[in-house]
Amino acid sequence: MLTIALWSTYEVFNKQLFHVEKFSWLSDVTAKMFLELKKYANQCGVNIDTVNYLDISSVDAFLFYEMPGLDNHYLNYALNNNKPVFLYATEPESVHWGRENYCVSRHKCFKKVFTWNDLLVDGKKYIKTAVGSFDFPKSINKKHPDEKKLCAIIASNKNSNHSLELYSKRKEAIRWFEANHPEEFDLYGQLWDGREYPSFRGPIDSKKAVLENYRFSICYENARDMPGYITEKIFDSMFAGCIPVYWGADNISDYIPGECYIDKTQYSNYEELYNYIKNIGADEYQRRLQHIENYLNSPQIEVYTNDYFARTIIDTIVDNIGAVEDVGSGGNPGWWLYYAREARTWTDLNKAIDVFNKALLVMFEKHRLEWYLEVRGYLTQAYIKIGGVK
Numbered sequence: 372m373l374t375i376a377l378w379s380t381y382e383v384f385n386k387q388l389f390h391v392e393k394f395s396w397l398s399d400v401t402a403k404m405f406l407e408l409k410k411y412a413n414q415c416g417v418n419i420d421t422v423n424y425l426d427i428s429s430v431d432a433f434l435f436y437e438m439p440g441l442d443n444h445y446l447n448y449a450l451n452n453n454k455p456v457f458l459y460a461t462e463p464e465s466v467h468w469g470r471e472n473y474c475v476s477r478h479k480c481f482k483k484v485f486t487w488n489d490l491l492v493d494g495k496k497y498i499k500t501a502v503g504s505f506d507f508p509k510s511i512n513k514k515h516p517d518e519k520k521l522c523a524i525i526a527s528n529k530n531s532n533h534s535l536e537l538y539s540k541r542k543e544a545i546r547w548f549e550a551n552h553p554e555e556f557d558l559y560g561q562l563w564d565g566r567e568y569p570s571f572r573g574p575i576d577s578k579k580a581v582l583e584n585y586r587f588s589i590c591y592e593n594a595r596d597m598p599g600y601i602t603e604k605i606f607d608s609m610f611a612g613c614i615p616v617y618w619g620a621d622n623i624s625d626y627i628p629g630e631c632y633i634d635k636t637q638y639s640n641y642e643e644l645y646n647y648i649k650n651i652g653a654d655e656y657q658r659r660l661q662h663i664e665n666y667l668n669s670p671q672i673e674v675y676t677n678d679y680f681a682r683t684i685i686d687t688i689v690d691n692i693g694a695v696e697d698v699g700s701g702g703n704p705g706w707w708l709y710y711a712r713e714a715r716t717w718t719d720l721n722k723a724i725d726v727f728n729k730a731l732l733v734m735f736e737k738h739r740l741e742w743y744l745e746v747r748g749y750l751t752q753a754y755i756k757i758g759g760v761k
Contacts, residue, residue, distance in 0.1 A: 411681035465533035465594035489599035512612035521555035528562035582611035592619030630662035
């Protein structure tokens with residue numbers, strides 16, 4: 372069986388990503404997307420786990436969740452032992468440990484880079500993935516706006532000195548509402564001091580349960596003007612039937628229709644924004660909610676689904692891993708071709724045929740007739756080449 376080891380910048384992920392039952396800290400979104408990844412890997416005859424749970428000498432490929440340091444033990448082990456390495460980069464440059472994620476010179480050692488960054492994505496070296504993936508609801512709560520409070524924000528109290536950061540803009544929005552319309556605004560999240568921020572209502576267990584009670588939510592990404600950087604914030608709001616006030620990716624409309632959110636950049640100040648969201652009619656509000664529900668049931672969501680994430684990561688790694696010594700379940704086309712092409716003796720040929728037989732089910736399940744024909748061609752050539760001499 373092919374084994375993939377995952378390493379993360381976050382040590383808690385190394386402990387918990389595929390072992391949620393053993394620990395208490397992990398968001399539902401992260402837990403679901405990686406459990407789906409493991410489930411799909413198992414269906415393909417692939418074992419994936421974090422480095423904490425694997426003997427690295429048995430690992431066939433390494434997936435790094437954010438850029439590892441140059442002195443990273445697992446990266447150096449992989450490179451020194453000719454193990455293929457792949458990068459899944461999610462943090463933007465505005466986050467300290469995300470600053471080397473997009474240093475192209477550091478990408479040379481990786482076979483593929485999975486990234487949201489549309490400035491890099493080419494479908495070859497750089498493969499499109501989202502920052503997070505989700506289970507999409509078929510319907511949302513379309514509660515009448517009169518039954519909801521005006522606006523809320525769910526965020527952690529963080530800072531950054533990056534020129535494109537939006538942490539300070541979240542605080543700017545909070546302060547404006549506190550100063551001008553405190554009765555219509557609430558703040559939730561982590562690391563806030565209620566004595567300093569009077570709108571603070573505390574941490575929460577469920578974003579959906581909270582946001583269902585608000586007409587609008589402030590959804591600012593960690594950074595702005597980074598093409599493709601679209602996180603869970605806007606989705607959390609839409610899933611709750613709460614219209615997002617969005618600021619972040621400058622190409623957001625390439626992925627989500629403009630009718631599904633309020634574009635903060637179209638308002639020169641908070642007074643203008645407030646006047647719009649305060650005075651929006653019930654019909655217009657419900658129309659926007661219907662646009663959201665239509666979007667959540669459209670093909671446009673594919674890149675943000677758990678299924679897309681799992682298939683993209685596993686299929687790409689399997690298709691690009693190359694030759695290794697242990698054939699396992701025969702789930703990797705690189706193995707099939709390698710053993711068929713390199714057969715020199717009857718022992719080699721018998722091993723290649725064994726791999727081929729194990730691989731047949733995978734080939735037909737994936738509807739890859741071209742794999743079958745190519746491997747069969749190499750086996751035929753090997754038989755002729757060996758010439759019946761034992």
